Amino acid sequence: MSCVSCREQKLKCDRSQPRCSRCARRDAKCTYPTTRRRQVGPRRTIPELETRLANIESIVKSSRDDRLGRALNNDDVIASFPDKDIHDVVDNTDSPLDCEAKTGPSTLRSVRMSPFGQVPYGGLLDDLYASSDLSPNLRPPMYLRYVIAALAASIVENYRNLALTLYHQARLCVEEEELKDFRPQPVTLAQAQFWCLISNFEAQQTFFSRASTSLSRCLRIAQMLRLHQLDAVDGQLPPGVSETKNWPELEEARRTWWVIFCSDRFVSGSTGWPALINDDDISTFLPASEEAFESGVAESTGLLGDVLQQGCKKYSSFAGRVLVAHLFYQSAKHVSGHLSDEHSADIRNGSFWTRHTMIDNDLATLIMRLPEDLRLPGNLQCQNALFTNIMIHTAIICLNRAAIRETRRLALPSSLFNRGQARLLSAAEEIFNIFREITDMDAAFSNPLLVYCAYMASSVYLDASVAEDRRQAGFNLTYLLHIMIALSKTNVIARSLAIQIAEDMKNIGLDSSAIETVTVTIPEY
Incomplete structure (x- = not known):
């Protein structure tokens, strides 16, 4: 038997x-054990050890998920570490950043914490965007x-407080992608889609100047990709889409272009700004039906x-939205000051x-030939159908208000006025009847243009020479006013227009209590 000192040092x-x-060389005490030490307890088998390890891992994972859940629900978890890398702040085992890291070189390792809060984690992100079931090469x-x-x-009510956090993280990610290399990077279809979607989000949040610049950036990327000439006569596919081998991918590029086109037309028509797209430059086919796109x-x-x-009788619901955007812009351009005086007396x-x-x-033809899935009242639960029909009638209001203005100014025949x-x-x-049928106002009015449409309908009832039934006009105006008031808590534009409608109603003697209603509901007024 070895001495105790050598045994402890395993020498x-x-x-x-x-x-x-x-021990003699070290002049140390040397003692020998009197008996051999026997092994205590049975030797553990490998399966038993694996079972214990699995149980411990399960406990650790459960504890970590609980900790992350509490952190995401804690409003205090905001950018407490603005100068640290996100990987130094939290355990990101289930974070979307890890998914990216596993699929290839990640450009997100230096992404900083959003100033609006902590980045959501795997399960939460999957609830909002289901792409985890796609193979790595297909993930956007x-x-x-x-x-x-x-x-x-x-x-989504449960996640609404995370919207700005996700938005800021999206912008951080795209900036990191664009600045990751000093070499010139080719533009991609994904970048055009990103700036279009970010512009839409910014408009919903009433960041209108930021939304406009994002849309401009998106449009220039689309033109660099030649998305506006996908079906040109020369048959040459634009750069970045040249690898397209099947129709669904080409259709995706077409749809991206037409979403950008609609955004440009609606923004220009509602603000009076010059359009950024010239119709004569477009040689891309209108989008196909949803069924064709999904089936390939x-x-x-x-x-x-x-x-x-040609007055085509059949087109997709997406193409119907494109036509509405085009005619809405044409109506707004027609009534602008520099065009309204062109030989108006003739x-x-x-x-x-x-x-x-x-x-x-x-516009009248468009209403009669709308695709079946855009017709009302059969599609009241479809946001696209609601929006398309309301925008058609708003364009009609813009167009005919200009006609009445010119008729009054030049004392033209009363038949034109009538x-x-x-x-x-x-x-x-x-428009009023459609609004009365909407059940989910928050979802419908997430598009700020509908607030503009509600105000345009109100302007008709405010004109005593047009709406001669003052009692009915007062009822309709009050209803539209209450819609604006209900939206004013989260919508700055609705709040401003509600105040304007209330003041106009009081000035023409329709409802003297309108101002009081607005004052009580909107304290800062």
Whole structure:
């Protein structure tokens, strides 16, 4: 038996008596055990050890998930560590950053903590954006996933407080991607989609100047990719889409372009700013139906100009939205000051009235030929159907208000005034009736343009010469006012327009209590 000292140090002992040579050299006490030490307890088997390890891992994972859940629900977990790397702040085993790291070189290792809060984790992000079941090569870039999750969070009550956090993280990710290398980086379709979606989110949050610049950036990227010429006669696919081998991928590029087109037209039409897209430069087919896109079966469509000129009877619901955006912008451009005085007195051959008649006829035709899935009241639960119909009637209001203005200014025949009055009242009534049927106001009015449409309908009822039934006009105005008031808690534009409507109602003697209602509901007024 080895001496106690050698055994404790796990050194070889020569077992010399009375002291081993090692202890003798060190002049240390050397003692030998009187009996051999027996092993206590049975030897544990490998399966038993694996079972215990699995149980411990389960306990640790459960504890960690509870800790992360408490952190995400804690409003105090905001950028407490603005100067630290995100990986130094939290355990990110289940975070989306790890998913990116496992699929290839990650550009997110230096992404900083969002100043609006902690980055959501795997399960939470999957609730807002389901891409975890896709293979790594099919997953969109992380910045695109974040902005989609931000848009989803903005309309889901449980996650609404995370919307701005996700938005800021999306912008941090795309900046990191763009600045990761000093070499020029080619633009991609994902970048165009990102800036379009981020612009939409910013508009919902009433960051209008920021939304406009994001949209401008998105549009320039799309033009660099030649998305506006996907179906040009020369047959050359634009850079970045040249690897496209099947119809669904090409259709995705087309749809990206038309979403950008609609955004440009609605922004320009509602603000009066010049449009950034010239119709004559577009040679991309209108989007196909949802069924064709989802199934991957090619479907032929036409160009925007051809559909308008030929009065095509069949087109997709997406194409219907494109047509509405186009005609809404044409109506707004028509009523702008620099066009309204073009030979307005010549009601037969003047360019003003010729253009007015053409746009009015196009709008009437569009209503009659809407695809079945855009018709009301059968599709009241469809946000696209609601938006499309309301925007058509808003365009009619814009168009005919200009006609009535010119009729009054130039003392033109009363028949023009009567026709414009009938069209105005009919369009305002349609908007009012659609609003009365909407069950989820928050979801519907997440698009700020609908607030603008509600105000346009209100302007019709405020005009005593147009809305002659003052009692009905007062009822409709009060209803629209209460919609604005309900939205004013989270919508700055709705708050401003509610105050304006209340003041106009009081000035024309329709409802003297309107101002008091606004004052009570909107204290800062």
